[in-house]
Amino acid sequence: MAENHVKVLILGSGPAGLAAALYAARAELAPVVLTGMQLGGQAALTHTIENYPGFPEGVGGPQLGELFQKQAENFGAKVEFDMAHEVDLSQRPYTVKTDSGEYKADTLILSTGANPIHLEIPGEVELTGRGVSYCATCDGWFFKDKKVVVVGGGDSAFEEALFITRYASSVTLIHRREEFRAGAILQNRAKQHPKMNFILDTVVTEVVGSDKLESLKLKNVKTGAESTIETDGLFIFIGHSPNTQMFKGQLAMSDLGYVIVNDKMETNVEGVYAAGEIADPHFRQVITSAGMGAAAAIQATRYLEEQEAVHS
Ligand code: NAP
Secondary structure (H helix, E strand, O other): OEEEEEEEEEEOOOHHHHHHHHHHHHOOOOOEEEOOOOOOHHHHHOOEEOOOOOOOOOEEHHHHHHHHHHHHHHOOOEEEOOOEEEEEOOOOOEEEEEOOEEEEEEEEEEOOOEEEOOOOOOOOOOOEOOOEEOOHHHHHHHHOOOEEEEEOOOHHHHHHHHHHOOOOOEEEEEOOOOOOOOOHHHHHHHHHOOOEEEEOOEEEEEEEEOOOEEEEEEEEOOOOOEEEEEOOEEEEOOOEEEOOHHHOOOOOEOOOOOEOOOOOOEOOOOOEEEOHHHHOOOOOOHHHHHHHHHHHHHHHHHHHHHHHHHHO
């Protein structure tokens, strides 16, 4: 089993992790990034990112991830296609066990992101990948000229529903209330789109199909009326939960499982920082995650300098 001792180990390769890598690399700390499952994080699953400054025409999610990676590597960061599965934060250097070996790290920057929340209704798990999806960029293409339902009322649901209109013959957005959380621009775009329909005050209660999705059972939450809608696809965008299971019992977390950080991205464990969606239930933007990653790396750099000064 390979063992590596590094000054800065970064878990996760979304905007937070790769921005942290850039800053730590420029501080000549030779950071190592463990990519996790998805190089580029959730941003890499987004077709077009229109609100990251510097790209007036928008930029592809995977392309932005590659640019982040290249920039960090240009300054000496090492990006490893590896997955952490156990951490020991009880003593420094901290131990991280991965698929391919073990790392000892003087500081850790945790940026393991978040995963989509499920509706948890009958049929959802069984038909995932057979009509049920949580990623329009990954699966939208499969629904060319087909009927699609999107669940959710936030920015994600609207943005992804609009993306799916490129392929689908119709996109019906089902939301449990009458008002949406999504921003006005997205709402207006969706409401004016000829392929989009809306069903409000309604929840999906069951996903129906044998080897592929056929229909959804619906319930109006105000009247209690039940109905069925035929559809080829169901895309669920009802929020995310942070990937923090690995740190449970070792780091202070909120009730919802987000790592608690102060304004310097410090967790309650010295030398351990968290950045991006793992510590952010509020903003979830590429730019805010990247900003948190940069801040975490700057703070890690200062901490390592202080440690060196004390021990020299
Ligand atoms: P969100 O804003 O939390 O919206 C989640 C939506 O799902 C809400 O409308 C919620 O309904 C609904 N929902 C939650 N649980 C449900 C359930 N069990 N059954 C049915 N519906 C349920 O999540 P998000 O859209 O993923 O966005 C999260 C954050 O990222 C936001 O701050 C958002 O602004 C940001 N974001 C921004 C962009 C962008 O700027 N382009 C893109 C994507 C995301 P209620 O409204 O009734 O609670």
